[in-house]
Amino acid sequence: MTVTPTGLTKASGAAAAAAGALFIGVQIRHPHLDATSIQTTEMLVRDIAKVLMAVLALAGLTGMYLSQVRRNGVLGLVGYLVIAAGYLMVMGTAYVAAFVMPTVASFNGAYADDVLAVGKGQSATGDIGAMAAVAHLQGYAYLAGGLLFGIALFRAGVLARWATLLLAVGGVVTIVLSVMPDAFYRLLAFPNGIAMIGLGVSLWLTARDTSAESSASPVDVATVR
Secondary structure: OOOOHHHHHHHHHHHHHHHHHHHHHOOOOOOOOOOOHHHOHHHHHHHHHHHHHHHHHHHHHHHHHHHOHHHHHHHHHHHHHHHHHHHHHHHHHHHHHHHOHHHHHHHOHHHHHHHHHHHOOOOOOOOOOHHHHHHHHHHHHHHHHHHHHHHHHHHHOOOOHHHHHHHHHHHHHHHHHHOOOHHHHHHHHHHHHHHHHHHHHHHHHHHHHHHHHHOOOOOOHHHHO
């Protein structure tokens, strides 16, 4: 098996599309989060899927940035670093939710409820320490990174522009939905999830077309003569 830049780019496109699909899938019929539900097997599976989603998203975003690094410019670099930091924190908090919070909830349900509430953009009734700052920083990085990176990708003009715009404006939709009831809160994943699917497919197709053009047989000069 030969590893090529084109192959890696196509793989990152597939990873981005898979991340978007997972992001949407884990929110469908998502149970209400509290100290009781976080201890269930269903939530363990969902949180592990969120960890996988974040890993795939990081691979996909890296491919998007590196495949057009010159076109993305400084704005693209800043946007990539910020949104990558956001997904790294998503991966970390999902890991904690899967493997740490169930144990904490079994003996300190009030603390678990407060951490889960802050994770959904609500207020905690007690002191949860640094978890509050992490949750807020994660949200800011996710929203600002999506906006900046989406604008950079739109300006580069290589990937599907509707998907780059959806990534950029998805943060605005997220802010609106975050102040609505829990049932609407679960719709937060849809704009960015759809954007990631669109960007991933577009990246894969772009890499495929570029590979096809570069491997096309040149005209036989001797024959022309």
